[in-house]
Amino acid sequence: MINQLSFPSFVWKNLWRRRLRTLLTLCGIGMAIGAFVGLVGFSSAFEQAWLHIYTSSGTDIAVIQRTFLNTSIDESAAGKIRALPLVAQASPMIYNVMDLTPEVNALVYGWKADSYEFKSLRILSGQRFRDGKPEVILGYLLAEDLKMKPGDTLEIQGSPFKITGIYHGGSALEADALIMPLDELQQLSGLEGKVSTIDVRLRPAPPGEPPEKYLKQAQAQIEAVVPGTKAVPAAERASNNEFVRLAHASAWGTSSIALLIGILGIANTMAMSVFERTRELGILRALGWSRWQVMLLIQMEAAVLGLGGGIIGIVLGCCALRLLARLPQTASIVSSQVPYPLLAETLGIAFWAGLLAGAIPAWRGAQLSPVEALRHD
Amino acid sequence: MTSPALEMRDVRKSYEQGQIEALRGVDLSIATGEYVAISGPSGSGKSTLLHLLGGLDSPTTGTILFKNASLGSDIDLDTYRSRKVGFIFQAFHLMPTLRAIENVQLPMLGLSRRGMDRAARARDLLMEMGLEDRMESYPNQLSAGERQRVAIARALANEPDILLADEPTGNLDSKCSANVMQMLTGIQKRHGMTLIVVTHDDAIAHAAPRQIRIRDGKVEQ
Ligand SMILES: Nc1ncnc2c1ncn2[C@@H]1O[C@H](COP(=O)(O)OP(=O)(O)O)[C@@H](O)[C@H]1O
Numbered sequence: 001m002i003n004q005l006s007f008p009s010f011v012w013k014n015l016w017r018r019r020l021r022t023l024l025t026l027c028g029i030g031m032a033i034g035a036f037v038g039l040v041g042f043s044s045a046f047e048q049a050w051l052h053i054y055t056s057s058g059t060d061i062a063v064i065q066r067t068f069l070n071t072s073i074d075e076s077a078a079g080k081i082r083a084l085p086l087v088a089q090a091s092p093m094i095y096n097v098m099d100l101t102p103e104v105n106a107l108v109y110g111w112k113a114d115s116y117e118f119k120s121l122r123i124l125s126g127q128r129f130r131d132g133k134p135e136v137i138l139g140y141l142l143a144e145d146l147k148m149k150p151g152d153t154l155e156i157q158g159s160p161f162k163i164t165g166i167y168h169g170g171s172a173l174e175a176d177a178l179i180m181p182l183d184e185l186q187q188l189s190g191l192e193g194k195v196s197t198i199d200v201r202l203r204p205a206p207p208g209e210p211p212e213k214y215l216k217q218a219q220a221q222i223e224a225v226v227p228g229t230k231a232v233p234a235a236e237r238a239s240n241n242e243f244v245r246l247a248h249a250s251a252w253g254t255s256s257i258a259l260l261i262g263i264l265g266i267a268n269t270m271a272m273s274v275f276e277r278t279r280e281l282g283i284l285r286a287l288g289w290s291r292w293q294v295m296l297l298i299q300m301e302a303a304v305l306g307l308g309g310g311i312i313g314i315v316l317g318c319c320a321l322r323l324l325a326r327l328p329q330t331a332s333i334v335s336s337q338v339p340y341p342l343l344a345e346t347l348g349i350a351f352w353a354g355l356l357a358g359a360i361p362a363w364r365g366a367q368l369s370p371v372e373a374l375r376h377d
Numbered sequence: 378m379t380s381p382a383l384e385m386r387d388v389r390k391s392y393e394q395g396q397i398e399a400l401r402g403v404d405l406s407i408a409t410g411e412y413v414a415i416s417g418p419s420g421s422g423k424s425t426l427l428h429l430l431g432g433l434d435s436p437t438t439g440t441i442l443f444k445n446a447s448l449g450s451d452i453d454l455d456t457y458r459s460r461k462v463g464f465i466f467q468a469f470h471l472m473p474t475l476r477a478i479e480n481v482q483l484p485m486l487g488l489s490r491r492g493m494d495r496a497a498r499a500r501d502l503l504m505e506m507g508l509e510d511r512m513e514s515y516p517n518q519l520s521a522g523e524r525q526r527v528a529i530a531r532a533l534a535n536e537p538d539i540l541l542a543d544e545p546t547g548n549l550d551s552k553c554s555a556n557v558m559q560m561l562t563g564i565q566k567r568h569g570m571t572l573i574v575v576t577h578d579d580a581i582a583h584a585a586p587r588q589i590r591i592r593d594g595k596v597e598q
């Protein structure tokens with residue numbers, strides 16, 4: 001209905017009246033939300049990439065040490081696991097982050113030359129390394145970084161290694177990594193006979209058996225034959241992995257700070273606006289508006305700022321992710337596809353941020369006595 | 378005898394922890410449908426009195442009764458303000474961002490009655506005020522007289538029993554004043570409304586059937 005005044009239209013007019021301030025506030029919260037979308041989006045892409053390592057090689061379970069500090073398990077456990085009827089293959093491995101040159105550090109894997117995990121790799125040039133030989137294969141991104149090709153020699157922690165091949169990994173993380181024989185990496189890191197994980201592939205579940213139950217059964221059997229270890233389903237391992245956890249923590253940490261600043265921005269804007277409109281709020285009270293309605297008006301203005309900032313932030317964040325998806329350094333990890341649940345979560349966070357920011361100004365606005373407010377100017 | 382629309386019993390109002398005594402024991406009774414002018418020198422407590430009658434503030438001591446219901450206890454002040462009284466200010470107090478027709482709807486928005494055609498009601502009220510050509514105008518596009526007529530329409534929005542006006546002609550020239558007073562008294566007669574006008578214009582005060590004079594926070598006998 002034309003000219004019908006409604007609560008939302010009144011809210012809109014109040015915000016529109018101070019458009020510059022509204023715009024600046026929106027930019028502030030928008031940048032915070034953008035940082036949130038970008039960082040959290042990036043860290044979840046990182047988690048996805050990690051998960052892909054397992055899915056592309058068909059790993060169902062990762063066996064790790066149960067205690068937190070002692071991170072290695074005996075390599076011999078692999079044989080016991082392999083002997084279990086449910087288990088198709090078990091591949092002991094080490095992964096570590098190492099300095100390759102003063103500028104480049106990379107994820108270094110130690111695999112056995114016959115590991116089933118090779119199935120997820122495509123050798124682009126050269127060939128696989130052999131066990132017991134100082135040989136490595138490089139992910140194609142790392143090879144580009146180091147400007148090396150098969151036949152070149154790479155010095156790792158003082159020992160020369162011959163590059164036998166360049167591969168394309170099933171996961172983005174592997175594209176930036178280096179793989180060497182397990183025994184060589186054990187020697188290099190002083191971990192003879194030890195491994196960090198045993199990746200396990202299960203035989204297909206018998207028909208009619210629920211996969212969850214089958215997985216549980218396998219976990220229990222593995223933990224029984226190798227005491228002191230934990231058999232973690234691959235999906236869980238991907239998100240519980242310490243690198244992923246660190247990425248999540250820093251993403252959430254950084255964006256919480258940004259969000260806090262954004263919330264303070266809205267709170268400041270709303271506090272100013274309540275102060276400037278003291279008399280108007282008094283008039284509304286004089287016209288019969290209750291405290292509750294005045295509070296609702298201010299809260300709605302703050303929530304609109306939050307939501308508007310959220311939309312701006314999503315646009316900014318998605319642009320940032322698109323950009324990361326194109327940069328050579330990060331293209332492999334970030335796909336330009338934006339995770340939709342994250343967007344819904346973001347809008348929710350933006351809305352609540354607005355409400356939170358509006359709470360104190362709204363409360364103050366509602367506390368005004370009509371007469372005091374009318375005398376104010 | 379008609380029952381009183383409003384009654385004050387030994388009402389006192391002080392400010393600044395009792396340092397300023399704006400009202401020092403006021404007793405008065407105003408009948409339903411009565412038109413009363415309140416006059417007195419500046420600072421004598423006229424506005425304070427009107428604010429208390431309008432439920433914008435509470436007395437320090439004493440009671441105010443609306444149709445025998447005590448304000449603030451028998452009837453809650455928000456409800457009283459939104460349904461029973463319409464307030465008109467000297468400075469109009471229109472919302473600058475809202476058109477005339479939207480300003481008139483503000484009190485109706487406070488009622489939050491679902492499905493009410495607020496715009497139609499606002500249009501009728503503005504027509505009654507002779508503002509059919511100014512409905513879409515913003516306050517700064519209106520003359521002072523027109524603004525006060527919008528404010529009167531707004532005060533009538535929720536069909537109040539009582540209309541309170543605090544120096545409604547204080548910012549108007551004499552021609553507009555006469556026009557606004559004519560509107561107010563016209564409404565009072567047509568709707569049988571109780572009308573209380575604070576004024577320091579003697580002509581207006583004398584024209585009212587009943588006049589109450591205030592001096593130093595007391596009703597002059
Ligand atoms: N909110 C207030 N705080 C302090 N003093 C006030 C307040 N309101 C009114 N007063 C004082 O109370 C007295 C009466 O004021 P008021 O009712 O506005 O008089 P009038 O309307 O007759 O000019 C004046 O001395 C005024 O300064």
Ligand SMILES: [Mg+2]
Pocket residue numbers: 423424425
């Ligand atoms: Mg006054």
